[in-house]
Amino acid sequence: MASLTSAPLHIQHLVPAPASTKIRLALLATALCDALGAPAEFKPRFSFSFISHMKPNGNFALGAGVWTDDTSMMLALARSLGTYSGSSSQQAEGTRGGFDEADQLEAYLRWYQDGVLSAIGRCFDIGSTIRRALVIYKDALKASGAALARIARDLCGDGFGGNGSLMRVLPVGLAYFRDPAGAAAYARRSSAPTHPNTVCKAACAAWTKCIARLVRSADAREEAKGEEQMSKLDVLHHFAAYPWPADADALRVALAADVPLPAGVVDPAAIEAHYTAYHPLMRLRAATHTEALAVTPSAGDAEALAARTLALLPSDAALPSSGYVVHTLAAALYAFLATRTFEAGALLTANMGDDTDTVAAVYGGLAGVWYAAQEEESADGEEGLFWSPRVRAWRNALVRRDLIDEVAGELVEFVERHAASS
């Protein structure tokens, strides 16, 4: 239960590991959280029985451990980044991988039409904005490049601020982790083929810049290159101090402190005290931690795990988990900040209800990057930051792990080729 209780953010540090380990396990973590939360999708918070293991997904008559569109689209983007070979210079040089919007749309279309990179051989669910984008792409103007302009025109309005590009953006930060600013620019572009809305693009850029910074720091520390040791307070500060564009002000409202951090405050405890008083997610965190600590469990009791996890969950009014990209990002970030292990945050997101699986998948990418280390480094039965008996059970119940491993391998190879050529 210790993993559910409070600890200052500035003493919770990023787990060092090679980039290849972070990439493989962040993809796995996304699928685990997606499959865990999927049975609670569409349900109001606190209206369903507690989820702590892989359950059948009654929404789509699926068995337990089946991941959904979030993971499929994330894998499609990862495969495109890892294996794209469209440019003539690439074909001449025999190199593979890179960023190309049309290739990404092709990958999404293959999933939608043919079930490529789906968990059960077909696409059983797709977001409405993504479907519209793929129809425009397919019907109208596929090869001409005009499809992107038409999508940008038709799908940029306020009604198209869904989480469909944020939910898949993880591989961009993993692929380009050595250059976080460059990764953020690619992330904006990666949103445009289905979600050209300015808030969606800004959410993808900020999230990706954070992911890339974490992978770079974890990889460098693993090699003892003396990068700064990042804490969860740095992650909060990344979003609180992010230069949100004026046309994405909803993100600033949700993720910046009500009172900006005064200049000259550098002591981590003082920074954390400021955010605890003035940051909306930190105020929620303080309130729910008090409630969770008031639950007095008998150790190892499943009911106590449920009671404490649910105590950490604010009301839906205070922390919505809807498909609106701002809600999804804030809810995923809250789960990361309010818990101390991968497992605890996964349980929190899987029990949020509404767009549960997508919030969980977005959380899973960040938490995978943060906590992941080789499995051998935590012994069987031991409660680790990433691996635990419950997480191993989730992993063993997950369908089509081979697909996830295969695509992760392609992305790792791309990252290694990229390093060799730069």
Ligand SMILES: [Mg+2]
């Ligand atoms: Mg889904």
